[in-house]
Amino acid sequence: MRMPRRRPRLREGSADVKAVFKRLMHWAAAAAATAGLVPAAMAEEAAIRNWQLGFQPSVSDMMDDISWFNNLTLIIITVITLFVLALLILVMVRFNAKANPVPSRTSHNTMIEVVWTVVPILILVVIAVPSFRLLYKQLEIPEYEMTVKATGYQWYWGYEYTDENMNELYFDSYMIADDERASVAEARGVTVDEVPRLLAVDYDMVVPVDTTVRLQVTAADVLHAFAMPAMGLKIDAIPGRLNETWFRARETGVYYGQCSELCGNLHAFMPIAIRVVTKEQYAQWSVAAQDDLDTANEQLLAAIAADRKVAAITKDGTEAVAAN
Numbered sequence: 001m002r003m004p005r006r007r008p009r010l011r012e013g014s015a016d017v018k019a020v021f022k023r024l025m026h027w028a029a030a031a032a033a034t035a036g037l038v039p040a041a042m043a044e045e046a047a048i049r050n051w052q053l054g055f056q057p058s059v060s061d062m063m064d065d066i067s068w069f070n071n072l073t074l075i076i077i078t079v080i081t082l083f084v085l086a087l088l089i090l091v092m093v094r095f096n097a098k099a100n101p102v103p104s105r106t107s108h109n110t111m112i113e114v115v116w117t118v119v120p121i122l123i124l125v126v127i128a129v130p131s132f133r134l135l136y137k138q139l140e141i142p143e144y145e146m147t148v149k150a151t152g153y154q155w156y157w158g159y160e161y162t163d164e165n166m167n168e169l170y171f172d173s174y175m176i177a178d179d180e181r182a183s184v185a186e187a188r189g190v191t192v193d194e195v196p197r198l199l200a201v202d203y204d205m206v207v208p209v210d211t212t213v214r215l216q217v218t219a220a221d222v223l224h225a226f227a228m229p230a231m232g233l234k235i236d237a238i239p240g241r242l243n244e245t246w247f248r249a250r251e252t253g254v255y256y257g258q259c260s261e262l263c264g265n266l267h268a269f270m271p272i273a274i275r276v277v278t279k280e281q282y283a284q285w286s287v288a289a290q291d292d293l294d295t296a297n298e299q300l301l302a303a304i305a306a307d308r309k310v311a312a313i314t315k316d317g318t319e320a321v322a323a324n
Helices: 015-037 061-094 110-140 180-186 279-289 293-321
Strands: 041-043 146-153 156-161 170-174 206-207 212-221 224-228 233-237 243-247 255-260 271-277
Touching: 061 110, 146 206, 146 224, 146 233, 156 206, 170 206, 206 279, 212 224, 233 243, 271 279, 271 293, 279 293
Parallel strands: 146 212, 206 271
Antiparallel strands: 146 156, 156 170, 212 243, 224 233, 224 255, 255 271
């Protein structure tokens, strides 16, 4: 029987170890260089960054509560983990065979058993109370000012403005392909970074700022899920069923989400884009969109660009006055 050949062990300071370390350094440098080729900011408005950690910045009270609850549970689990780690270290140091050659034969301890039963119950209560409150807040829709119906298809979204004054406005929203980003950015008068890869779409859902929006969600073919992290939205889109939730964005900008239910081979390519604009801009867009959606979007982008220009001039003037 042929014995398997052993792999030679690497000795510290040997040529083999140095070669492996050098190779790892080359790989790390190559990875860093590759990452540097990616645009530094994918979408300034949505606060999306390369190598980003944590949630996207919140723009709704709902997401504020979700972030707070996440931080609470993180603190609790961190304390539990450190406590268990300390107990393990204590056991290994004080009760190993050398330090404790004659182990105790104690089999029961009433106080310890009460503590390890009551404390987890109290921890669960502390977690459950804000959890149920947050769940109720998500499900209980307050008095709303407008309604948008989102329908999931393979593999794009359709948006219908169902209010009476919107004249049944409906449009489909498809992801912008990589080879179209530059032309779309040029047509919109923005940089390519503001047309983020795998997230930008041809037609955004447009809603006004500081407005409670009822969002109805369904699907026409298979299961989908509507998710918008910056607003704390995530709800299933089920064929034959109409789910609903709500949101109220407090800041203008473009916010991105994605379908969060595996729905087929192009599941990763049906993003969601919600453009939050001022109430004046939305009023003008909503009227124009009923006649010509493309013209309405062009006018909306022009109005947003004009507002940005005015804001930039005002900021520069304020900084100049402050410097003098």
